[in-house]
Amino acid sequence: MHRSTAQQEQAHLLTVAGPDPLAHARRRAILLARRTNGYRAPGAVVLPYRPEAAGMARRLIRQKLTAWELPKLVDPAVLIISELVGNAVKTGCSSFMVVRVHRLQGSVRLAVRDGSRTLPVLLAAGEDDECHRGLALVHMLTAGRWGVTPDPFGKTVHADLAYRPDSSTQGRIS
Structure with a gap:
């Protein structure tokens, strides 16, 4: 039986991943980024619930926004x-989260699906608070275009970054 290049890469990925879930997630992120380098193709990666996952998600976002020629969205998206x-x-x-990025007409959607049904809450942080500022930052950077979609086994939190799609202001946040 003849396997496609994508099937061969996936088989190799599974062979070399071994028992380390973080190593497996890194390899899977690389494989998915390779497969989704098309102009409008969305990007997705399955990541473990570990602090290192943020770096892998940022790498995916940078790769996709660069491929889509939207450099001015990289910093806020990251x-x-x-x-x-x-x-x-x-x-x-304890399972895995899924990070996705989609290019839509006039915006880029960033999304994270996790296994918790607890919904995020936008809180007003006090001057001396050391936390509760993250969603306020998301709210500000997206001009309020973010939300949550619950599902039976968790939720997806998404945030949309708008840009002007014409060629003269490519990647410019609107």
Whole structure:
């Protein structure tokens, strides 16, 4: 039986991943990024609930926004995905989260699906508070275009970054 290149890469990935779930997630992120380098193809990666997951998610976001020629969205998108992944890590789930990025007409959607049904809450942090600022940052960077979709086994938190799609202001946040 003849296997496609993608099937061969996946078989190799599974062979070399071994028992380390973080190593497996890194290899899977690389494989998925390779497969989704198309102009509008969405990016997705399955990550463990560990602090290192944020770095892998940021790498995916940078790769996709660079491929889509949206360099001005990289910094805000990296901040947003760091917050969403950080919140997912704090849920205490033991399986995997899924990080996705989609290019839509006039916006880029960042999304994190986790296994917790606890919904995020936008809190007003006091001057001396050391936490509760992340979702306020997401709210500010997206002009309030973020939300949550519950499902039977968890939820997906998404944030949309708008840009002007014409070629003269490519990647410019609107």
